[in-house]
Amino acid sequence: MSTDKITAHNLKVAYGDKVIIKNADFAVKENDIFIIMGGSGSGKSSLLRVLTGLMPPAGGTFYINGKDYPKADAEQKLEIMKKVGILYQSGGLFSSMTLAENIALPLQKYSNYPDETIKELVNLKLSLVGLGGFGDYYPAEISGGMKKRAGLARALALDPEIVYFDEPSAGLDPVSSARLDNLMKDINQSLGTTLVVVTHELDSIFSIGTNSVFLDADSKTITARGNPHELLKNPPNQTVYNFLTRGGKDEKRTK
Amino acid sequence: MPNLDFVINGDVLKVALSGDFLHFAGNPDLYQTAGSTRVKSIIVDGKNIGKWDSSLLLVLFELAQIAKQRQIVLEKDNLPPGLNRMLDLSLAVKPHTDTVLANKSDFLERLGGWGIDIWQIFNKGLDFVLENVGALFRFLKGKTVTRKIDFLFALEDCGPKAVGIVSLISFMVGLILAFVGAIQLKTFGAQIYVASLVTIGMTRIMGAIMAGVIMAGRTGASFAATLGTMQVNEEIDALKTMGIPVADFLILPRLAALVLVMPLLTMLADFMGMLGGGFVGILLLDISAGEYWKYSWEAWDMVNFWVGVFHGFVFGFIIALCGCYYGVNSGRNADGVGVATTRAVVSSIVWMIVATGVITAIFERLGI
Numbered sequence: 001m002s003t004d005k006i007t008a009h010n011l012k013v014a015y016g017d018k019v020i021i022k023n024a025d026f027a028v029k030e031n032d033i034f035i036i037m038g039g040s041g042s043g044k045s046s047l048l049r050v051l052t053g054l055m056p057p058a059g060g061t062f063y064i065n066g067k068d069y070p071k072a073d074a075e076q077k078l079e080i081m082k083k084v085g086i087l088y089q090s091g092g093l094f095s096s097m098t099l100a101e102n103i104a105l106p107l108q109k110y111s112n113y114p115d116e117t118i119k120e121l122v123n124l125k126l127s128l129v130g131l132g133g134f135g136d137y138y139p140a141e142i143s144g145g146m147k148k149r150a151g152l153a154r155a156l157a158l159d160p161e162i163v164y165f166d167e168p169s170a171g172l173d174p175v176s177s178a179r180l181d182n183l184m185k186d187i188n189q190s191l192g193t194t195l196v197v198v199t200h201e202l203d204s205i206f207s208i209g210t211n212s213v214f215l216d217a218d219s220k221t222i223t224a225r226g227n228p229h230e231l232l233k234n235p236p237n238q239t240v241y242n243f244l245t246r247g248g249k250d251e252k253r254t255k
Numbered sequence: 256m257p258n259l260d261f262v263i264n265g266d267v268l269k270v271a272l273s274g275d276f277l278h279f280a281g282n283p284d285l286y287q288t289a290g291s292t293r294v295k296s297i298i299v300d301g302k303n304i305g306k307w308d309s310s311l312l313l314v315l316f317e318l319a320q321i322a323k324q325r326q327i328v329l330e331k332d333n334l335p336p337g338l339n340r341m342l343d344l345s346l347a348v349k350p351h352t353d354t355v356l357a358n359k360s361d362f363l364e365r366l367g368g369w370g371i372d373i374w375q376i377f378n379k380g381l382d383f384v385l386e387n388v389g390a391l392f393r394f395l396k397g398k399t400v401t402r403k404i405d406f407l408f409a410l411e412d413c414g415p416k417a418v419g420i421v422s423l424i425s426f427m428v429g430l431i432l433a434f435v436g437a438i439q440l441k442t443f444g445a446q447i448y449v450a451s452l453v454t455i456g457m458t459r460i461m462g463a464i465m466a467g468v469i470m471a472g473r474t475g476a477s478f479a480a481t482l483g484t485m486q487v488n489e490e491i492d493a494l495k496t497m498g499i500p501v502a503d504f505l506i507l508p509r510l511a512a513l514v515l516v517m518p519l520l521t522m523l524a525d526f527m528g529m530l531g532g533g534f535v536g537i538l539l540l541d542i543s544a545g546e547y548w549k550y551s552w553e554a555w556d557m558v559n560f561w562v563g564v565f566h567g568f569v570f571g572f573i574i575a576l577c578g579c580y581y582g583v584n585s586g587r588n589a590d591g592v593g594v595a596t597t598r599a600v601v602s603s604i605v606w607m608i609v610a611t612g613v614i615t616a617i618f619e620r621l622g623i
Contacts, residue, residue, distance in 0.1 A: 095588035113310075117281060121309055124316050128344055133351030140588050159308040186344055190337035 003030050005065060005162055005194045006051065012059030013046045020046045022220050024060070026213050028162075033188050033195045033208045035228060038215030039243060044198045045089075047215065048166055051196065052086055053077060065161070082110055085155030085163040089170055091147035093139040099126065099150045100135030106157045125153040129183060145176035149183070156187065162194045163187070169201040181207045202244065206232075214240050259314070261285055266295035270318070273303035276311035285314070289321045296327050301334035315342050383580050387510060390502040394511070399503040409512035413474050417520060420473065425457075425465050425524035429531025432456055437540055446540050450547045451554035453532030459559040460611065462525035463566035466517065467574065471603035475578035478509050479599035482582025483592035491583060506579040514571040521567030525560070558623060566614060570607050577603040 004027045011024040020043035028034040036044050049055040051062060053069065061070050064080050072080060086092070093102050103122045107113060113121065126132050129149040139147055148168060155163050168184070169177040181204050188195050188208075199205060205212065205228050212231065214224035216239055224231055224240045235241035242248065257276045262269050268289055289297055297318060304311070315331065319342060322329035331339060360368070393399045436452040482505060485491050494501055529551060536542045578599045585595035 095590045112278070117310075117313070120313055120317065124309065124313050124345055127316070127346070127348070127350065128341065130348040131351070132345075132348060140586070140590075156309075183344075186340060190340040190344070192337065 004028065004063075005030050005032070006034075006062060006196065008051075008060065008062040010060035011047075011050070011057055011062055013043055013050050013055075014058035015046075019058070019220055021215060021222075022059075024213075024222055026222065026225060028194060028196055029211065030194055031188065031192050033184070033197060033210045035205050035209040035212035036196065036198045036215065037200055037205055037212055037228075037243070039200065039217055042215040042217040043220070044200070044215055045166060048164060048196075048198045052084070052164055053081060082158060083161045085158070085160035087148065087151045087155045087163065087165045087168060089166045090144075091139065091151035093147055093151055093154070095139050098136050098138055099131065099142070099153075102139075102150065103154045103157050106154065110158055121157070125156055126150070128156070129153045130179075144171050145173070145180070148172065148180060152180075152183070156193075159191070160193065162196065165195065165197040165199070167199055167201075168197060169199060169204050174203075177201070177204065178207070184208055200243075202246065205244075214243065257311075259285065261288060263288065263293060266293060268294045268297045269300065270297065271300045271303075272311070273305075275305040276307040276314075278308065279310040279314065281310065281314055281317075286317055286321060289318055290325070294325075294327065296330070297322055298330045299334065301331065301338070304335055304338070307335065307338055312338060312341055312345070316345055319346055379584075380580065384576060386500075387502050387506055387576065387579075390500065390507050391510070393503070394507050399507060400499050401503050401507050405504075405508040406512055409509045410516065412477070413470070413509075413512045413516040414519070417470065417473060417516075418523065421466055421469050421520050421524055422527045424469055425462060425527035426531040426534075428461060428465050429453055429457055429528030429533075430535050431531075432461065432528070433532035433535035433540075437535065441540075446536075447542055447546065447550055449532060449536050449540060450542070450550035453536075454529055454551045454554040455556070455559060457528035457532070458525045458555070458563050460563060460566060462528055463521045463563045463570060464607070464611070465528070466520040466524040466567055467570035467607045468604060470513070470517065470520065470570070471574050471577075471600050471607070474513060475574040475599050475603045476596045478575065478578030479582040479585070479596045480592055482579060483585030483595040486583060486585045487587050487589075487592060501583055505583070506575075509579055510572070510575040513575040514568060517567040517571030517574075518564045521564050521570075525563060562614075562618060562623065566611065569610050569614065573606045573610060574603045577606060 006028040008024050008026050011021065012019065013021040013024070024047070036047060038044050046055070050057050057070055061068055063069065065083065067076065067080055069077065069080060093099070094105075097105070100119075100122045103125050104118050107118045107121060111118070122135060123132065126135055129152050131146060131149055131153065134142065134146070134150070139150070142150065152163075165184070168180055172180065184195055184197070185208050187193050195208075197204070197208070209228040212225065212228050213222045214231070215221075216223040218239075224236045228244070231240060232244045235244065256274050257279045258271075258273045259279075259282050260271045261282075270285065288294065299315065299318070315334070315338070319329055319331075323346075331342065334342070390399060394401060433449045433453050436449050437446050440446045440448055440452075482491070485505070491501060491505070494504055533544075533547055533551070536547045537544050581595040581599040581602070585591045
């Protein structure tokens, strides 16, 4: 029986007085590829900032592996986040470090592996994302798609139980985007890693998503939840239908 | 507990894996054995593997690479499906073999390369200066796309916001100048000439240099960082594609503001330096206030004062141009912005010293 990796209770996201999301309740189950979707300005990235601990919630709380994250102290938060990997929208690689140094950093800081093993692990992680042999390159010397894959290799460095993705397809061509989607599915199925993906790319949503929530910019709440294919078959409201069919232009997906 | 056993049976290396492999340290003997010429194939038995992480994947990855290198068979059919798939995935793409080009040229080649680089930098810098001087003329004719608000923001940043730090540092420099001068002058009983020393020193050059160094570190660096970040965010590309000259829109407001403000800051630095000197003279060297100001006034020379202000004006040009030049030519990443900022400050200071030397030589020749 699958257990919940992340649960949010009455979560509220706000910048000062400006509320972005309110009354958010959802559960991400183990081994899910959980999609946080919604139109521009619906608060997807803000919600991710809260879930990754970059911003405190304005109300409510959320649990990662059963632990109340906002209430945890700094040391506990660090322990929780060691089991979490994050792939930022532009990769988030440190520009002054080579790809190998970027990936080695979390291993050097949080694992007890000797230097030689870390070097081999870095090579393995790079090979896993199809970047074997690129360890000595700097982020500025590789393409956007390669940066994302290198960012993913760094996110996977510590064998996390959960990986967050912020707009993984943004800025990628369709082939690179599909390749990244396949890689995410492989990681999810092979390692059992739970993936939380913020995206509005419909191809990705239908290709990888096993569960989802839809954030509505007008009501500032979650107005739909469930498997994206199920939501397309039985859209709970017109906004969700419009979103999933590009305003009705993509009806073939429903057939 | 992880359990890794291996045995050579004929020419087959049999590897048996059982238990949980979490943070497994690996086994170098296994790789050595797999690499020996006796072994013609490797069979991995993984049906009793429990939990696993990257450390086990790494063992299999290393074995697979040895097998590939030695062109021998690796059988791994009964591994857990996820582990098998991850191993296949990590072996799917052929490793990239092109190495980053290393600079292995000889000394003469490098020397030539540096010469060409310096010539290109000089040309690029000269083009930049001429472009901005041209923009300044167009600005005076009212033919530039310059926003008044940008100019006012730059003016506020270079002027009122810099008054505090320029005042404080100049006061301290005047104080130090008086102290250092007093040590020598006291031996002749001529400490009263501290007033003349500070007045001439600050008005002729020290006020302008101090204001220049402070503004290079404060405002020049800020120009480079702001424009560098705009380069990273593709704002400068957007301007160029819109056909709006970068010089008009981004550089002119900053250049005009700093050129306008630097002479005023130089005057402020002169005054604060003299005040600092007076503080030492009156309170620590027992010179009466009246006497101190009398000698200061006698040493005051309007020519020195205007020479100092002229230096300030030139320094304003140098700082603004260096900050903006390195900002708009910054690399497109965090490192690039850092390098641009450093270069802006260093080159501002170097060019200020060069300019001081040139101006001093010219004025000396003209008898000023």
